[in-house]
Amino acid sequence: MHDIAVDTDILASNEAMALHNREHFREHGVYVCNLMSAPGAGKTTLLERTLAQLAPRFRIGVIEGDVQGREDAERIAKLGVPVVQINTGGACHLDARLIHHHLDSFVLDDLDALVIENVGNLVCPAEFDLGEQDKIMLLSVAEGDDKPKKYPVMFHVARVLLLNKMDLLPHVTFDVARAERDARALNLDLEIFRLSARTGEGLDAWCAWLADRIERVRT
Amino acid sequence: MHDIAVDTDILASNEAMALHNREHFREHGVYVCNLMSAPGAGKTTLLERTLAQLAPRFRIGVIEGDVQGREDAERIAKLGVPVVQINTGGACHLDARLIHHHLDSFVLDDLDALVIENVGNLVCPAEFDLGEQDKIMLLSVAEGDDKPKKYPVMFHVARVLLLNKMDLLPHVTFDVARAERDARALNLDLEIFRLSARTGEGLDAWCAWLADRIERVRT
Numbered sequence: 001m002h003d004i005a006v007d008t009d010i011l012a013s014n015e016a017m018a019l020h021n022r023e024h025f026r027e028h029g030v031y032v033c034n035l036m037s038a039p040g041a042g043k044t045t046l047l048e049r050t051l052a053q054l055a056p057r058f059r060i061g062v063i064e065g066d067v068q069g070r071e072d073a074e075r076i077a078k079l080g081v082p083v084v085q086i087n088t089g090g091a092c093h094l095d096a097r098l099i100h101h102h103l104d105s106f107v108l109d110d111l112d113a114l115v116i117e118n119v120g121n122l123v124c125p126a127e128f129d130l131g132e133q134d135k136i137m138l139l140s141v142a143e144g145d146d147k148p149k150k151y152p153v154m155f156h157v158a159r160v161l162l163l164n165k166m167d168l169l170p171h172v173t174f175d176v177a178r179a180e181r182d183a184r185a186l187n188l189d190l191e192i193f194r195l196s197a198r199t200g201e202g203l204d205a206w207c208a209w210l211a212d213r214i215e216r217v218r219t
Numbered sequence: 220m221h222d223i224a225v226d227t228d229i230l231a232s233n234e235a236m237a238l239h240n241r242e243h244f245r246e247h248g249v250y251v252c253n254l255m256s257a258p259g260a261g262k263t264t265l266l267e268r269t270l271a272q273l274a275p276r277f278r279i280g281v282i283e284g285d286v287q288g289r290e291d292a293e294r295i296a297k298l299g300v301p302v303v304q305i306n307t308g309g310a311c312h313l314d315a316r317l318i319h320h321h322l323d324s325f326v327l328d329d330l331d332a333l334v335i336e337n338v339g340n341l342v343c344p345a346e347f348d349l350g351e352q353d354k355i356m357l358l359s360v361a362e363g364d365d366k367p368k369k370y371p372v373m374f375h376v377a378r379v380l381l382l383n384k385m386d387l388l389p390h391v392t393f394d395v396a397r398a399e400r401d402a403r404a405l406n407l408d409l410e411i412f413r414l415s416a417r418t419g420e421g422l423d424a425w426c427a428w429l430a431d432r433i434e435r436v437r438t
Contacts, residue, residue, distance in 0.1 A: 040362025
């Protein structure tokens, strides 16, 4: 088991750096969101679809977090959007220091928004504030409706829950009402959108919500 | 980012405890496997199906690892199998000390096998040896065929890859040949079974493999 004292130190030092990042983003009028989910819930596909809708209206940058590899960054780069790949080299989450270290890769005054795609993991990323305005989480219906009960911290800290892969609903056992009820029990203000990044179903409502958030921060 | 020195200490102390567990299991002739996957890949459903086939032949115990909750343990207990729930209370993986601490809950001489269902996570559990003989990993085809490239450590350490939810293959974009090729590039000895824990397809070959492993260790 982890030594509690050590964990506390790591988290406290992350909080200080996240605060610094947050001030930096505000100063430059950049909206930042942190996209989190289990591996394979569809973060990159969602991001591709979202950028296709919003990149014509807003100047959006992307940070791709992965343990290893740069496949996701290459997918995003094809859309003509500035993108930076961070490889954690083993660590299961991004932290505020890693984000800070890579902010030099962007000219923040030239951005309206920065989307950070975190490492695929439903546990640790929830505990590491990056300085973002919103934490957005994806849950694929293929993962099962028991996830709010099993990973409560992630559902508690998220501003938005995107129920993804709704096109698979006829082929899996997933009680949408149960998942939404259990998620809202952890988080009264949770915004929920049902969608399929693959088919495009339900994407407009999510993109409209995100556009509104970007507008609010833009200077 | 984690302090490297601290991580090394944690891993070294885990290795020592895993060695101790492993000797303990061998002494009692108990086969132990560590079941790992992303959240929602189907570990518990696979375990239910596997126990239905093998529990009549072997005396099998189960340790359920979760961040929180005891739903999985309750599902397993319904099968009349001895089961212990470990809640990590935030930690994203089981470690050897946690397993050691809970071994008293079983009479090891009365068991042929112990299955440990790890916390749903494709990163950290791969680094924490529990003292098991085999690491078994599940990958759901709904998660995408890019996972071996993105989570190489897990594929490298696994003895078996179970490609689960094969019944969803017609409804998702997943190149089975690519996933298997990339997984084998990380691990020449990887045993791969294609199956669906939900429909039962492909389950017999996996259960036969597992039964053989249990036989080899049984005293």
